[in-house]
Amino acid sequence: MISQELNDQMTRIGPATQAGGVLRHYWQPAALIDELAHGDKVPVNLLGERLVLLRDAQDTLTLATRVAAQGEPAVHYPAAADIEIDTNGPTYPVVEMKGVVFAYLGPGRPPDFPNFDCFRAPDSHVFAFKGLWECNWLQALEIGIDPAHASFLHRFLEDENPDDSYGKQFRDKAEGANMPITQLLREYPRPDIEVDETSYGLKITALRHLESDLTHVRITNQIFPQAICIPMSREMIITQWHVPVDDENCYWFTLFTSFDSPVDKDLMRAQRLKEHVLPTYAPRKNKSNDYHYDPQEQATLTYTGMGLDINVHDQWAVEGMGPIQDRTQEHLGRSDKAIIRYRRLLRGAIAAVEAGRRADLPMQNRTTTAITGPLSNDAIADRQNWQDVCHQMDIARRAACSWDATL
Amino acid sequence: MTTQTDPGHWQVIATTAQLDLPRPLLPVTLRGKPYVLFRDDAGALGLIGRHCPHRGADLCYGRLEDNGLRCPFHGWHFDRTGQCVEQPAEPEGSKMFTQIKVPMIPVEEINGEIRALVPEDAQ
Numbered sequence: 001m002i003s004q005e006l007n008d009q010m011t012r013i014g015p016a017t018q019a020g021g022v023l024r025h026y027w028q029p030a031a032l033i034d035e036l037a038h039g040d041k042v043p044v045n046l047l048g049e050r051l052v053l054l055r056d057a058q059d060t061l062t063l064a065t066r067v068a069a070q071g072e073p074a075v076h077y078p079a080a081a082d083i084e085i086d087t088n089g090p091t092y093p094v095v096e097m098k099g100v101v102f103a104y105l106g107p108g109r110p111p112d113f114p115n116f117d118c119f120r121a122p123d124s125h126v127f128a129f130k131g132l133w134e135c136n137w138l139q140a141l142e143i144g145i146d147p148a149h150a151s152f153l154h155r156f157l158e159d160e161n162p163d164d165s166y167g168k169q170f171r172d173k174a175e176g177a178n179m180p181i182t183q184l185l186r187e188y189p190r191p192d193i194e195v196d197e198t199s200y201g202l203k204i205t206a207l208r209h210l211e212s213d214l215t216h217v218r219i220t221n222q223i224f225p226q227a228i229c230i231p232m233s234r235e236m237i238i239t240q241w242h243v244p245v246d247d248e249n250c251y252w253f254t255l256f257t258s259f260d261s262p263v264d265k266d267l268m269r270a271q272r273l274k275e276h277v278l279p280t281y282a283p284r285k286n287k288s289n290d291y292h293y294d295p296q297e298q299a300t301l302t303y304t305g306m307g308l309d310i311n312v313h314d315q316w317a318v319e320g321m322g323p324i325q326d327r328t329q330e331h332l333g334r335s336d337k338a339i340i341r342y343r344r345l346l347r348g349a350i351a352a353v354e355a356g357r358r359a360d361l362p363m364q365n366r367t368t369t370a371i372t373g374p375l376s377n378d379a380i381a382d383r384q385n386w387q388d389v390c391h392q393m394d395i396a397r398r399a400a401c402s403w404d405a406t407l
Numbered sequence: 408m409t410t411q412t413d414p415g416h417w418q419v420i421a422t423t424a425q426l427d428l429p430r431p432l433l434p435v436t437l438r439g440k441p442y443v444l445f446r447d448d449a450g451a452l453g454l455i456g457r458h459c460p461h462r463g464a465d466l467c468y469g470r471l472e473d474n475g476l477r478c479p480f481h482g483w484h485f486d487r488t489g490q491c492v493e494q495p496a497e498p499e500g501s502k503m504f505t506q507i508k509v510p511m512i513p514v515e516e517i518n519g520e521i522r523a524l525v526p527e528d529a530q
Contacts, residue, residue: 148496320465
C-alpha cells in the first residue's frame with residue numbers, strides 16, 4: 001500500500017505535475033505515420049495537452065497546440081478541416097522513427113535516441129501500431145513488468161498449434177524445448193524473478209525451473225520511463241510505450257521488430273485493424289461490451305473468457321482497476337518485485353527533475369546513443385548455466401540477422 | 408435508530424431467481440461502494456469487495472471455482488468470507504495469503520430474497 005499523495009505523484013501527468021515532469025524529459029510517441037491519411041492536420045491528445053500534428057508542403061512535421069472545447073472527449077479526433085491552431089499555445093519538436101512520430105514536450109534540448117534494436121532495424125523489419133486503454137498510464141506499464149501474470153491471465157486451458165502463431169504473443173515454442181510456451185506458463189506459475197538496474201531502466205529475468213534440471217528463462221525489460229521491451233516469438237520482439245492521453249487514458253504504441261524475415265506488415269496491420277476502430281484506435285472489445293466475456297469459454301478454454309487475444313486480457317486487467325488504480329488498497333507480493341523497483345526509479349527521477357539534476361536521469365547524457373539491445377528472449381537452458389545459454393542464443397540470433405544487430 | 412453499536416440494517420440486494428445462473432455471480436453497489444455477490448460450490452452466498460486486494464483487478468470477472476472466487480490476474484483465491492486462501496504465484500510456503508482479506512458484508516437468503524447487512528458507516 002502507498003499513500004494517496006504518492007499515488008498522485010506517480011500517476012498524474014499534466015504540465016505542472018511530478019510524473020508529468022519526468023515523462024516530458026523523454027521522446028513520447030505522439031502518432032502513427034498511418035494517421036496522416038487523416039489529412040495534413042492530425043489531432044494529438046498527449047500528456048493532458050490538446051495538440052495537432054501538422055504536415056506542410058515539404059512533408060515537414062511539427063506539433064502545435066489546437067483550440068479545444070471544454071469537456072471534449074479525451075481522445076477527441078476532429079476532422080482536419082475542423083482543427084483550429086492555437087497560436088498562443090506551445091509548439092514542440094517531432095521526429096519520425098519507424099512509422100511512429102515521436103514528440104518532445106520537455107525543457108531544453110531533447111535527449112538522444114538510444115540505439116535499440118527497434119530503431120536500428122531497417123523499416124522493412126519494424127511494424128508500428130497503437131491502441132487505446134481507458135486507464136492511467138502507470139497501471140498499463142506495471143502489467144508489462146510483472147512476469148508472473150502470464151501464467152494466469154493469459155492461461156490457455158488448451159494449446160494451439162505453434163505453427164499458426166505468426167504475429168501473436170505466447171504462441172511460439174520456447175527456444176530449446178519442444179513445448180508450446182502456453183503449456184510451460186500454465187504448468188509453472190511461480191517464477192523466480194530477478195531484477196537488475198541497467199543504463200536504460202530494468203532488466204527483468206523470470207526463471208521457471210522445469211523437470212530434469214532445465215530452466216525456462218524469459219528476459220524482459222523496462223525502458224525508462226514508460227516502455228517495455230519483451231520477446232514476442234523466436235523471430236520478433238516488442239518494444240511498447242504506454243503514453244498518457246490524460247490522467248485516465250493512455251495509448252500503447254508498439255514497434256514489432258524482426259530479427260529474421262521482413263515483417264509481413266499487411267498481415268500484422270490486418271490482424272490488429274480487425275480488433276480496433278479508427279480513427280481513435282479504440283479496441284472493439286472494451287468495458288462497454290464486457291470485453292465479450294463468455295463464462296462458458298472461461299470454464300473451458302481461456303482463464304478470462306475474453307478470447308485468445310492476450311492484449312484484451314491485459315486491457316481488461318488494467319481498465320478493471322478503475323481510471324487510476326487506488327494503490328492505497330493494494331498488497332504487493334514477491335511477484336511484484338519489478339514493479340517495486342520501477343517505482344523506486346520513478347521516485348528517484350521525480351526528485352532529480354525537481355532538483356534540476358537532469359544528468360541523473362536514465363539515458364540523458366552523451367552515452368545514450370551507445371546503448372544497444374536490450375536482450376529480450378525466451379529460452380530453455382540447463383539450470384546451472386542459463387545465463388551463458390541466453391547470452392549465446394542472443395549472440396547467435398544477432399549474428400544470423402540480415403541487418404546489423406551486433407552488440 | 409442508529410447507535411454506536413448498530414451493526415447496520417438489512418437491505419434486499421437481489422432475488423434468489425436473479426442469481427439462478429450457470430455462473431451465479433452479480434455485481435452489487437452498496438452506498439456507492441462496489442461488491443460482488445456469488446454462490447460458492449457449497450451453495451452458500453458471499454458478498455465481498457469487488458476489487459482484488461492485490462492490484463485492484465475486477466473480481467466480477469473472476470473464476471468461480473474451488474468453492475470460492477479466483478482472480479484471473481494472478482490466481483489469488485478468496486472464500487465467501489473474503490479471506491484469501493491461495494496465492495499461486497507467490498513462492499512455495501509463503502503465508503502472505505493469511506494476512507489478506509477483502510471487505511465482506513454478511514448476507515442471508517430468506518423466501519427468495521437475498522439481503523445484506525449494510526453498515527451504517529458503509530465501511
